[in-house]
Amino acid sequence: MSSLLSMKMYIDQARTLVLILLTVLLSACTDSQLNNPYPQEEGDQSVVYASFSERPKHMDPAVAYSASEYTFIAQIYEPPFQYHYLKRPYELTPLTATGMPKVEHLNAKGEKLASDADDSDIAYTDYLIEIQPGIRYQPHPALAKNAQGEYLYHHLTDAQIEKLGALQDLPEIGSRELTAEDYVYQIKRLAHPKIQSPIAELMKNYIVGFDDFSKQVTNKQRFEIKDLPMVGVTALDRYQYRIRIRGKYPQFIFWLAMPFFSPMPWEADVFYEQPGLNDKNITLDWFPIGTGPYLLAENNPNRRMILQKNPLFHLETYPSEGEPGDKEKGLLADAGKPLPFIDKDVYMLEKETIPYWNKFLQGYYDASGIASDNFDQAIQFTGSGAATLTEAMEEKDIQLETAVMTSIYYLGFNMLDATVGGDSEKARKLRQAIAIAVDYEEYIAIFANGRGVAAQGLIPPGIYGYAEGKDGINPYVYDWVNGKAQRKSIEIAKRLMSEAGYPGGIDPKTKQALILYFDTTAVSVDDRPRMNWYRKQFEKLGIKLVIRGTDYNRFQQKMRDGNAQIFNWGWNADYPDPENFFFLLYGPNAKVAHGGENASNYQNPEFDRLFEQMRNMGNGEQRYRIIQNLQEMARRDATWIFGYHPKGFTLYHGWYKNLKPNLMANNQLKYTRIDTAERAEKRAEWNKPVIWPLLVALVVFVLLLIPAILAYRRRIRETIQ
Secondary structure, eight states, X not given: OHHHHHHHHHHHHHHHHHHHHHHHHHHHHHOSOTTOOSOGGGTTSOEEEEEESSOOSOOOTTTOOSHHHHHHHHHHOOOSEEEOSSOSSOOEEESSBSSSOEEEEEOTTSOBOOTTOOGGGOOEEEEEEEBOTTOBOOOBGGGOBOTTSOBSSSSOOHHHHHHOSSGGGSOOOBOOBOOHHHHHHHHHHHHOTTTOOTTHHHHTTTBTTHHHHHHHTTTSOGGGGTTSOBTTEEEOSSSEEEEEEESOOTTHHHHTTSGGGSOOOHHHHHHHTSTTTGGGTOSTTTSOOOSSSEEEEEEETTTEEEEEEOTTOOOOBOOSOOSTTTXXXXXXXXXXXXXXXXXXXXXXXXXXXXHHXXXXXXXXXXXXXXXXXXXXXXXXXXXXXXXXXXXXXXXXXXXXXXXXXSEEXXXXXXXXXXXXXXXXXHHHHHHHHHHHHSOHHHHHHHHSTTOEEEOSSSOOTTSTTOOOGGGGSOTTTEEEETTEEEEOOHHHHHHHHHHXXXXXXXXXXXXXXXXXXXXXSOOSGGGHHHHHHHHHHHHTTXXXXXXXXXXXXXXXXXXXXXXXXXXXXXXXXXXXXXXXXHGGGOGGGBHHHHOSSBTTOOOOHHHHHHHHHHXXXXXXXXXXXXXXXXXXXXXXXXXXXXXXXXXXXXXXXXTEESOOOOSSOSOGGGGOEEOHHHHHHHHHHHXXXXXXXXXXXXXXXXXXXXXXXXXXXXXXXXXXX
């Protein structure tokens, strides 16, 4: 009897399994995306799907200063100015401001000067900024008030705070209008020592009264600075404020387009500084408050982060003009339409590149970078060296967008060094020879998958003063041949070595190969091929390159002390102006003498004179000529081996519209539009479930089940008889 019972249980379980398999098969017939990681209801919504690999540490615009942080806060906060989305070279345009600032120059007595006043007469510069009325902050508990106009949550009790799990547990939210005082308050926050803004040290050199204010408020709570005056920053009325800086510094306007100068309501600091909220991660670094097109609806860094369209966002429209060719590319199809186009932006945590890449190919991410492991699958190079998509990518209607970054990586010489430094003709020719020998075209091909452009000088493409074609090459390293730059032969480099006193790379003092030292933090196993490549480049000239690897702190100390001989360095533009690159060779910025960013410790009085003349000039023919003279000096003296400007490669699906890389703007999300119908169609096509293995398994299972059923029935009949 027990055997019959066991057999019956087996058959019942088998029937259940068959029903489950049939259910799955039926589901597969009706649902074409069983692998969809998102809720079904989002399928036709205007949503952008992206990823992040690490939690942004700061959402406070006074502190945040990394790409991972700007991904979010640039969509939430609004400085008074922004970069035009379509125009190149990069151009500033009003954001919350009604127009570009009125700039006035003053003498030491505070008297206004004429616009053409000599720079030596300018003691101060005023920036007068007027903001648009009617702009409102996103809904937030810090701004919630009761019927009497009192803030509801500025005096939370211990019992109330104990019950809180997240900001959303506070039921009431409120908003108010943006005022000029909010911009003034934010600048005061930049000066507060407790906030530790990364630009505080720089700003105290420019904004009048900044340093004095910082010392004054050392022991103050953040919100207590609201009514304390800073001499150089004043709200003139509800919608106008003035910033006064020392001297003339035209590049200051670029800082006013960075999140640092976004407005902050004083109510936010009052709310978040209540004791106990920090212990629950209810802070400005977790729950920002801004006027931008999006608000942070979900902050779960272990899973996902969601930006939701700000329901109170002010009127802003898509640009109606751009560069020549933008209209033909469809980039002006949305001209004049209100922004943003996307209702929600979902960022999923992805720490591994392979799962992310697979989801992109399935259509579950709208855009993707290209990791080295996937590069050959996505990109191929033509005979002329141009990057194109592979056939597999083209079949999916994937778009490739490339852009030369506003950055430079270079090999620097310490000009304080007895061998490679100094301004002697001998040392100069040695540096020039090495510059020819170190083949950065080869480096880009081997170590960057072709994603870079060999640098001809300090300025990257897209920055004012960059010269195209023959006029823009480094004539000490390249020749212009058949319409393109061609690196000089190694024979020319060897001749320069002889002229420098090192024939065949032999040091006359030792009668042995000249030994040079390369200081670096590249000490891992993965760095070895790159270090070996550098050795081989120097070996072309008979030079023995000794790699001196060290940890980051020790390397930094070597640089500060001037004990490095040759080193790798890089710079990414804070703003799109040549001053932000040439100051890297400005004498008063020397790292050893002044602790500045002139890591090579280059000293050239004529370079410094021209730099000082150029940096405060408006763009024009005279400034352009000076820039070319500065380039010539830097190339001739070969203080750097101008390495390369990295080139960004990004893939986008065909449904991703209004696509134009903007390397200076961080708030590009609001311009994005998604063709949701096309995305849904492609996802369904690319993710059709393969059901035949299940059918085969079901048939095989049924065939195996039949003998068991027959045996069971036979045993039943035998028992009855």
